[in-house]
Structures are given as structure tokens and as C-alpha cells.
Amino acid sequence: MLIGPQNLAVNVNLVRSRINLVAQVAGRTPSGVTLIAVSKSQTSAACRAVATAGVADFGENYLQEAISKIDSLTDLKLCWHFIGRLQSNKTRTIALYFDWVHGIDRFEIAKRLSDQRSSHRNPLNLCIQVALVPESTKAGLYPEEVPDLAQKIAALPRVRLRGLMCVPPAQTDASKQLSVFIRLKQLLDQLNSQDLQLDTLSMGMSEDFEAAIVAGATHVRIGSALFGPRTVIPSIKETHEHYT
Ligand SMILES: *Cc1c(COP(=O)(O)O)cnc(C)c1O
Numbered sequence: 001m002l003i004g005p006q007n008l009a010v011n012v013n014l015v016r017s018r019i020n021l022v023a024q025v026a027g028r029t030p031s032g033v034t035l036i037a038v039s040k041s042q043t044s045a046a047c048r049a050v051a052t053a054g055v056a057d058f059g060e061n062y063l064q065e066a067i068s069k070i071d072s073l074t075d076l077k078l079c080w081h082f083i084g085r086l087q088s089n090k091t092r093t094i095a096l097y098f099d100w101v102h103g104i105d106r107f108e109i110a111k112r113l114s115d116q117r118s119s120h121r122n123p124l125n126l127c128i129q130v131a132l133v134p135e136s137t138k139a140g141l142y143p144e145e146v147p148d149l150a151q152k153i154a155a156l157p158r159v160r161l162r163g164l165m166c167v168p169p170a171q172t173d174a175s176k177q178l179s180v181f182i183r184l185k186q187l188l189d190q191l192n193s194q195d196l197q198l199d200t201l202s203m204g205m206s207e208d209f210e211a212a213i214v215a216g217a218t219h220v221r222i223g224s225a226l227f228g229p230r231t232v233i234p235s236i237k238e239t240h241e242h243y244t
Helices: 005-025 044-052 063-072 088-097 107-116 143-154 174-192 209-215 234-243
Strands: 034-038 057-060 079-082 100-104 124-129 159-165 200-202 219-222
Touching: 005 034, 005 044, 005 209, 044 057, 044 063, 057 063, 063 079, 063 088, 079 088, 088 107, 100 107, 100 159, 107 124, 107 143, 107 159, 124 143, 124 200, 143 159, 143 174, 159 174, 174 200, 174 209, 200 219, 209 219
Parallel strands: 034 057, 034 219, 057 079, 079 100, 100 124, 124 159, 159 200
Antiparallel strands: none
């Protein structure tokens, strides 16, 4: 895939049309699905091109890499989502630079983010990451652990619990993709029946966002379908290793 401002704009339009089409077919309002451009390993020039094509939300996994991009794109007033693994020594910087954190799996992290979020800013938006499929590299909480954590986070002052997030293992069978996403939607409904007011389902990536939208995704996190395949550039490789 060619990478240039024009191609990026074409990719944005293509992905948007796919989002709009599946939302309509599923009887949903297309504006109820936010496209998060996952820009890990992409340059700030590429982000600028995607933003110019109309994307306002960006997702980053690696903090060092994200900070320089966020700093160089402040004129665009973008909304930044941290979607990577969280380490407690990074929470202060994350609370400073980001608007959303997807991938919360411990109270301790949410508490630090709340303590460190400036009272002059809007509360930081959080999503709890749920592991719906048993995995060796378990990321997220098992569904039965979620209600307790959700209640505790909802009581914190400087963060706002918005909903749930998942990253299921890659799966090409659309009906299997769908059944996992439906379970996240059911868990959200269950939490909302317990007095929480959650409005966010962060689910769906380049290979499975259509199934996620059918199941009720409000935020899809899309990288390669927008930017083309990722290549790890040497300066970023360090940061990747740091997190593994
Ligand atoms: C990389 C990443 C994405 C985007 O993946 P693509 O398959 O490139 O769309 C979405 N969510 C998370 C958590 C990621 O790490």
C-alpha cells in the first residue's frame, strides 16, 4: 500500500464508508461509532494527513512515541486515547497527555490516574479491559471480576468510567468474532443494570470492526486498514522492547 497524504485520505474514506454501511445495516446511527486511528509506529506527518481527512481521535500504545506526536500536533486539537499496556510509573504522564485510557485492569492504576489528573481538566475517561477468551498472555480482567472493579472506579473523583474494552485473539470467522463482541455488550448491559451509567464499548480492529459494530461497538480502534501495514522503525523498537 502506498503511504502518502492522498492515499491516507482514500483509506480514511474507505474505512468510514465501511463503518457507515455496517452501522446502517445493523440499524445503528453511524455517528454512534467513533473511529480511533491507531497511530502506533506512524509518523506525526501521517497522523496529520489522517486528521486532515477528518479523523479527530487517535490511539497510541507506547508513551515515549506518543508524547512527541501529541506535542507536534497540538494545533489540531485531537483527542488522544492511550490503548497500550499500563505501568504504574507511567500514570502521571498519561494523565497529563491523554483524554482516554482503554485497558484498565487494576484499581491501583485507576486510583493513581485519578490522583494525578489535574482538577483544571475534564476527568480522564477510562475503560476496563476484559479478557473474554482465556489466553496465556492474559490482558484484562475476566468478566466475573469486572463488576467489583467498575464500582470502585466509578467512585473516583478525577476519572470517569465510560465502559469496557477488549482485544480478542485474531479470528477470521465473522460469526465467532461476533459472539465474543456480543459477550462484551452483555457485560456492559449487566453493569448498567447495577446502577452504572456506561456508554462505551471499545472493540473492533482492522480485521474485525464490522462484527464489533454489529454487536454495538461505540469506538473502533483501527490501525493497518488506515495507515497500511506497520513496520517497526528502529527508534520505536526500543520502546516496544521496554513493554514486553
Ligand atoms: C494495534 C492495536 C489496534 C489496531 O490494530 P490493527 O489491526 O492495525 O487495526 C487496536 N487496538 C489495540 C489495543 C492495538 O494495540
